[in-house]
Amino acid sequence: MSLKNTQDINQATLIGGGVIGGGWAARCLAHGLRVVVTDPADGAEEKLRTAVDNAWPALEATGLAAQASRDELEFTRDVSAAINGADFIQENVPEREDLKIEVFEQIGALAPADVVIASSSSGLLPSRLQSRCRHPERLLIGHPFAPVYLLPLVEVVGGEQTCMEAISAACRFYKRIGMRPLHVRKEIEAYIADRLQESVWREALHLINDGVATAAEIDAAITGGPGLRWAFMGTLMAWHLGGGPGGMRHTIDQFGPALKLPWSHMDAPELTDALKERIVRGCEEETAGRDFSELERRRDICLVKIQQVLAEHWYPPGEDGWPEPDFSAWGISD
Numbered sequence: 001m002s003l004k005n006t007q008d009i010n011q012a013t014l015i016g017g018g019v020i021g022g023g024w025a026a027r028c029l030a031h032g033l034r035v036v037v038t039d040p041a042d043g044a045e046e047k048l049r050t051a052v053d054n055a056w057p058a059l060e061a062t063g064l065a066a067q068a069s070r071d072e073l074e075f076t077r078d079v080s081a082a083i084n085g086a087d088f089i090q091e092n093v094p095e096r097e098d099l100k101i102e103v104f105e106q107i108g109a110l111a112p113a114d115v116v117i118a119s120s121s122s123g124l125l126p127s128r129l130q131s132r133c134r135h136p137e138r139l140l141i142g143h144p145f146a147p148v149y150l151l152p153l154v155e156v157v158g159g160e161q162t163c164m165e166a167i168s169a170a171c172r173f174y175k176r177i178g179m180r181p182l183h184v185r186k187e188i189e190a191y192i193a194d195r196l197q198e199s200v201w202r203e204a205l206h207l208i209n210d211g212v213a214t215a216a217e218i219d220a221a222i223t224g225g226p227g228l229r230w231a232f233m234g235t236l237m238a239w240h241l242g243g244g245p246g247g248m249r250h251t252i253d254q255f256g257p258a259l260k261l262p263w264s265h266m267d268a269p270e271l272t273d274a275l276k277e278r279i280v281r282g283c284e285e286e287t288a289g290r291d292f293s294e295l296e297r298r299r300d301i302c303l304v305k306i307q308q309v310l311a312e313h314w315y316p317p318g319e320d321g322w323p324e325p326d327f328s329a330w331g332i333s334d
């Protein structure tokens, strides 16, 4: 099927302008695109513009495209006006399957067939989301990570009806706006990264529920140790090095037996009101009344600096082990 070429994408249309929509807006603007956002909520435009303004200093620090301008941001409540002129559509409405299916039916009817429609869903199955969309072959998941304007990972997942050209076109577009697409080749709920995040989250809830640790203690156990490595190594590579010169073979010999011990829970604990309160209070104590936007600003500075250090000292793209999507088997070249 014929889809828009990456170099012909001038306008990104965003459906939903909350946390994630605002993040996409900032990233796309910083890469010199025109951005049109639609959102029915009261005060949505003001929130969106504030989010973009808050993201801008970090984006300036990472380097803006020559033609990047916040003046290229347009907001409308009218969905068909937002779709008009769209070269790429990214949906960011709340994580409810019924709502998303309805939204895709609506925007699929309005958007020309050569426009890719991506969903920011954190875990829903694209085969279900595309069920009522016109030209479902151009619908896929493009799952980003907050803050979208700084984190490069985007998981690209196709459904049963998605064509490989759409996956490849989305990957090329995301690369153009500075991202690192990871093609999740098998459609599963929660994809890859959220399965991993969810397992850590589940264990954290058990540790709080069992009175073992507070929110701050759990976060300290991550940020002082594994978290520092995870910025560039991931669990498998970290444990490969953790095994010393014997590598992963030695790690498995040494820690393999622990897999049989009851070190982790598979099921989530019941999210009782008492547990919810302990988690929320724990996070409030951890942040010690600090201003939320100040926390976001410091987070952004750290994310920019960490990525600058990695660019300087870690392996360059292509040599860093990142699994670049390969569509050559489908006769699609980059």
Ligand SMILES: NC(=O)c1ccc[n+]([C@@H]2O[C@H](COP(=O)([O-])OP(=O)(O)OC[C@H]3O[C@@H](n4cnc5c(N)ncnc54)[C@H](O)[C@@H]3O)[C@@H](O)[C@H]2O)c1
Binding pocket: 015, 016, 017, 018, 019, 020, 021, 038, 039, 040, 041, 044, 091, 092, 093, 094, 095, 096, 103, 120, 121, 122, 123, 143, 144, 145, 146
């Ligand atoms: N927050 C995260 O960390 C995160 C990370 C990755 C992916 N996601 C996914 O991104 C999506 C959006 O999440 P969020 O955190 O931005 O939520 P959010 O609540 O901050 O924003 C959702 C926005 O969608 C708007 N909306 C509701 N119905 C709409 C409609 N019919 N048309 C247009 N806009 C509509 C709401 O008014 C709201 O502003 C979800 O699918 C979520 O799973 C979230």
